[in-house]
Amino acid sequence: MKHWVAKKLICPDCLPEEIPLELFSRQEASDDIIEGELKCPACGRGYPIRNRIARVRPQKAPWIQSANSGKNGYNAPLMLSAYLWSHFGDLLEDARATDAYRIWSNSFQPTRGDALDIGCAVGRLCLELSKNHDRVIGVDTSAAFIAKAKEIICRRELDFDLIVEGHLTQKHHLKFKKGWHFDNVDFIVADALSLPFRRHDFASVAAINILEKVPEPLRHLAEVNRVLRPEQSMFLFSDPFSWDEAFSAPERWLGGGNNGSSPYSKRGIDTMRRLFAGEFGVFDPPLEIASQGDVFWKIRKTENLWEHITSQFLLGCRRINSG
Numbered sequence: 001m002k003h004w005v006a007k008k009l010i011c012p013d014c015l016p017e018e019i020p021l022e023l024f025s026r027q028e029a030s031d032d033i034i035e036g037e038l039k040c041p042a043c044g045r046g047y048p049i050r051n052r053i054a055r056v057r058p059q060k061a062p063w064i065q066s067a068n069s070g071k072n073g074y075n076a077p078l079m080l081s082a083y084l085w086s087h088f089g090d091l092l093e094d095a096r097a098t099d100a101y102r103i104w105s106n107s108f109q110p111t112r113g114d115a116l117d118i119g120c121a122v123g124r125l126c127l128e129l130s131k132n133h134d135r136v137i138g139v140d141t142s143a144a145f146i147a148k149a150k151e152i153i154c155r156r157e158l159d160f161d162l163i164v165e166g167h168l169t170q171k172h173h174l175k176f177k178k179g180w181h182f183d184n185v186d187f188i189v190a191d192a193l194s195l196p197f198r199r200h201d202f203a204s205v206a207a208i209n210i211l212e213k214v215p216e217p218l219r220h221l222a223e224v225n226r227v228l229r230p231e232q233s234m235f236l237f238s239d240p241f242s243w244d245e246a247f248s249a250p251e252r253w254l255g256g257g258n259n260g261s262s263p264y265s266k267r268g269i270d271t272m273r274r275l276f277a278g279e280f281g282v283f284d285p286p287l288e289i290a291s292q293g294d295v296f297w298k299i300r301k302t303e304n305l306w307e308h309i310t311s312q313f314l315l316g317c318r319r320i321n322s323g
Contacts, residue, residue, distance in 0.1 A: 087124035113203025123149030241268035287316025
């Protein structure tokens with residue numbers, strides 16, 4: 001973990017109090033902390049830094065373990081292979097790759113300030129955002145995803161085994177020559193429901209394809225609002241709204257229901273437009289929708305097993321407050 005990231009971190013177990021974490025470094029290389037600990041002076045909780053990666057998750061977050069366990073969990077080799085192809089398949093010149101990350105990243109304008117990618121997976125969007133932001137932090141609950149993303153920014157190249165079928169794999173290598181600013185990017189393991197950052201700390205926030213994957217979608221959006229600057233800021237939201245009771249209870253869904261007593265719209269994208277406009281008090285100040293649309297995205301699990309996803313997106317902006 002880089003020193004500039006350590007200076008931004010607060011204790012997720014003490015939220016809503018924002019208690020800065022104290023760094024105890026045991027091994028470093030250049031600006032990177034290899035081994036150490038972050039400790040909260042208020043509650044005494046310690047958060048380990050191992051192999052250059054800080055794990056700053058709240059103590060009580062059982063949903064994280066559930067999402068990452070098993071052969072189909074986000075720490076599994078199958079999922080790592082799938083997401084590496086989804087993030088970098090276009091750079092492998094695979095004709096089946098999509099331009100999803102170009103579309104998402106091109107939504108942002110050059111911005112003075114830092115960016116946060118919530119649910120960053122293996123980090124492609126963070127690398128793209130480094131071209132138009134001062135610094136970028138990616139967070140994810142998957143230690144396997146974060147470890148690979150960290151390896152990419154340290155080595156500035158990518159080696160991985162793409163699963164063909166079963167245990168049969170195909171090796172791939174990429175040496176990155178794009179205009180990414182690797183020194184200004186870092187990754188940590190953290191929870192989308194308890195972000196370890198101070199209020200109003202980010203000029204831009206992205207949350208792509210994770211709303212239906214968290215147990216409390218509204219709380220996740222409230223955390224976005226907490227860390228996003230109140231003016232001159234942007235929030236990129238994108239989601240397929242594939243609501244699933246395995247991740248969250250139907251009464252917490254922000255769409256996808258036929259219950260007439262629900263305050264939310266039946267379609268998730270309509271609820272999100274209302275939220276951006278300030279309804280339900282989640283986004284304060286509200287967000288002006290600057291662009292919107294659909295992004296076609298793929299996950300390649302094996303040579304013959306694919307997920308084809310349409311992710312609906314909204315880019316919300318907060319202008320300068322003239323009042």
